[in-house]
Amino acid sequence: MGNQATIAAAFEPLLRASLGPHPAVGFEFWDGSTIQPDGDSPGTMRVRSEDALRHLVWAPGELGLARAFVSGTVDLDGDIFLMLRALQSTAPNDARLGLGAAWQAIGAARQLGALGRRPPRPPEEARPARGPLHTKHRDAAAISHHYDVGNDFYRLVLGPSMTYSCARFVPDDSSLADAQRAKHDLICRKLGLADQSGMRLLDVGCGWGSMAMHAAATYGAQVVGVTISSAQVELARRRVADAGLSGSVEIRLTDYRDLRGEEFDAISSIGMFEHVGSKRAAEYFDTLRALLRPRGRLLNHAISSPGGSVMRNSSFVGRYVFPDGELVDVGEVVLAMERAGFEVRDVEALREHYARTLRHWVANLETGWEQAVSLVGEGRARIWRLYMAASALGFEDGGLGIHQVLGVVPEATGNADMPATRRIWG
Incomplete structure (x- = not known):
């Protein structure tokens, strides 16, 4: 040098x-x-x-x-x-x-001569919140910071599938849109939606409705999707109506903890558990367990890290991307599900697929950079470019993981009505 x-x-x-x-x-x-x-x-x-x-x-x-x-x-x-x-x-x-x-x-x-005044914090930075972690009010503020930045911006980054979670590239040369459909279809099959039309599905953290719409259109499911992002609800409802699925899909602006007195055959939770936190994991799984009928299935699809990781206020991701976010070790997820009364029947790792997904998203952002800046400003566009690129490398080197954990509520007799092998899911 x-x-x-x-x-x-x-x-x-x-x-x-x-x-x-x-x-x-x-x-x-x-x-x-x-x-x-x-x-x-x-x-x-x-x-x-x-x-x-x-x-x-x-x-x-x-x-x-x-x-x-x-x-x-x-x-x-x-x-x-x-x-x-x-x-x-x-x-x-x-x-x-x-x-x-x-x-x-x-x-x-x-x-x-650079000592002296403190430079202003970029306005995109989330200020540390007060009060206990993962109260409904604090979670709503954290979710709003991340998800209510503009549906047009998310459409640019995510592509037409409007799916903000790990895709599944099967076959290997799939486009991003096809890989997202493949992910949704795998989850539907794991949940048994292909076995019988008209099953009732709860999609927790439903985003812009892509999973709910796929389950309804492909397998005839009756779906309730819940999210606490008002921007997501607005667009998800419009997408459902435009697809002619209003009779099969209901999108609610609701915290999952407020769901009471309903029963479902299956529950999908895709990319939402990262906002729950390890201290609330028991409440989370207990709540979802209470909503399932006997032989009902839960698919929890979430990012993890070995030993767990809290996105602290002193970190880039904690301050700019996911305030109060937490990645829970997959072993702790399995244990928490078992303690809630689920029989865990399948665990599948997809981290290489998430690395590819993120590289697609970065390419979309860089290709549409000028439009992204016009939509959300240069500061937020910079945040997303850095966060997604760094995350892709984390999934490639194993510092980050992502797992689908499938649990079932067995009957008192032990009958879980599950296939003998995962081969049927493809």
Whole structure:
């Protein structure tokens, strides 16, 4: 690495302390000075103003870096997947800036005259909420932050399927839309909806209604979909009506905890459990168990991480993407389901499929970048590009997982009315 100008020289000790002795990408600063990597680089990180350093001084670590990126004072110029992987490969295992790196940031800021005022937080940032985790009020605020950013933006990113969860690429060369249909169809078959027309399905966290519509149109199910996102309800109801499925699909603006006195043959929960939290898992599964008839089935489709992971307020994802989100170890999910009275009959991992899904979404966003910025602003578009690309790498390297866990409510006699093998599901 060579120092070519004052700003580059001031930054180099900080880069070595925070990104390792041999950063794998190039750096360019607002005066045109650069720091070049030892070998080939997949791209350049552009530091556009001293506010980037101020963000690191006031919030050392991931949150400061996130604020710099979202505000546009730091940019990634190149293939974002390759750049993030290169940075990950050389950075220390501890994602936080250590004490030495924090002092380096302060020293660089002093040398460049960047100490002083705190830079404004990007407006897209969620402020830490007060009160106990996962109350109905706090969950509603967290869901609104993530999902009520605009249906047109989600349509651009997700494509025509409007499905915000892991697709299933079977066959391997499936388009994203076909892979999402394949995922919905697999869930319907696991839930036994193909065995008998007219079964009653509850879709918890129904999003924009894609799973509900597939179950009704393909298998004749009578579906109730619930979500606490008002934007999702508005569009889901319109999509159901446009598809001529109003007699089969009902979309409610309802918290799953408020469902009482109804019975269902099956329940699907796709990409919703991440908002529940481990401390509420027993309540969640108990509530869903009480809504199922004997031999009723629950399919819980959720992101997980080994040992579990809480998306803290000091993290990029916790502050900008999923406030109060939590990834629960799949082993804990199975145990919680069993404690609620379910017999767990199948667990299937799909993490490679989610990596592919996310790469499709990033491609959609990058292709429609100007439209995305016009819809939600550059800051939020930046958030989504970074979050989805980093998540794809997490699923590729195994740091993140996703599992479908299928449980059934057995009769007192032990009869669960389940197929002998999973072969029937395809």
